[in-house]
Amino acid sequence: MSKFDEIRSFHDHEVNEALAGIARDPMMKALMGFTFPDTDEQVWLEQFKNVHSIKDFQHNFIAFTIRQILAKSSEGLTTSGFDLLDKNTPYLFISNHRDIVLDTSLLNLVLLETGHIMTASAIGDNLVQKSFLHVLAKLNRNFLVQRGLPLREQLQSSRLMSEYIEQILHHENHSVWIAQREGRTKDGNDATQQGVLKMLAMAAGDIPLADYFKTLKIVPVSISYEYDPTDSLKMPQLLAQHREEEYIKGKNEDFTTMLSGVLGQKKRIHLHAGNVLDAELDDIAANSENKNKQLQAIAQIIDDSIIQNYKLWPxxxxxxxxxxxxxxxxxxxxxxxxxxxxxxxxxxxxxxxxxxxxxxxxxxxxxxxxxxxxxxxxxx
Known part of the structure; x- marks a missing residue:
């Protein structure tokens, strides 16, 4: 038993059995039918038996799924900045967040196709309530962000996640993706929540904040869709905020939004990898010893990078x-x-x-x- 068992993705030795457990699920049949429309079901069921790692599953199946999504629902994906990253270094990618599934999936496809280390990615446990989605997420190296906990448990959960991210980056040699804020941005205003950075800092121990953040090798990522396929779905929540009313999600709202984001028309998409945060962190440490002010300054640097490098479509x-x-x-x-x-x-x-x-x-x-x-x- 590991202290990370509640939130971690599968270990490679667990992958084959986990995949076998959902192989005949109707949702897997739909996913593979979409991915390989001209392939008989028995073919990919047989191929699943040879999958013994997350890498096998992502390279041989999910990468094809994402390429199909791009082919059917976009006019292409372009990138910039990734050529400046070292292919053997794990990074902490912090990005703006528009789409539940695609933001991290597209990043991983780019990393795969450019020969970089792929990511373990944070996903809210509210998005994987269905058993199939929970297993599929863990097969894609997703780890769970626990939502809706009481205050004391929130703190424990944040510390656990901070330690797990540190473990992935520094001991498992994988990159990590996390959104700059909890939940997707609904209004187009991309801003880094200090709470996300506070969570990351919990694993620092006695290391000064700026020094620890340098070890994380933070790369701000700007994700820009020409059309947001979920644009109209975001309106009810924005209207509730406008009326100062509590917004309560519908029963299958997250799942509906996931499908709309994946299958809806996006036109052109661009991903930009910013510069690794380094010298700026030294400047922040030199200008203030106050931890909250340092976190505020780091959030501002991430925001500036994401906003300035955001591709502005027509x-x-x-x-x-x-x-x-x-x-x-x-x-x-x-x-x-x-x-x-x-x-x-x-x-x-x-x-x-x-x-x-x-x-x-x-x-x-x-x-x-x-x-x-x-x-x-x-x-x-």
């Missing part, structure tokens, strides 16, 4: 101009691109619902607004 400029009734950025998009976006807006939002329309447009426009603000703060 949809961001169109949404800004529509929201402000201007043509300020008309040179950034074509009339056809604008018409397609307006049509999407009209199909997804009731034209008489002005508040939802503004939230929808702001969701797309905010990365542009934040990039402008970030550039205004930069020194000359």
């Amino acid at each position: 949809t961001k400029f169109i949404a800004y101009d529509l929201l402000h009734n201007t043509d300020t950025y008309a040179d950034q998009y074509t009339e056809q691109e604008k018409q397609l976006f307006v049509r999407r807006l009209e199909m997804r939002i009731d034209p008489s619902d002005a508040i939802s329309k503004d939230y929808f447009l702001a969701m797309y426009a905010n990365p542009l607004v934040n990039k402008i603000k970030s550039e205004q703060k930069l020194p000359d």
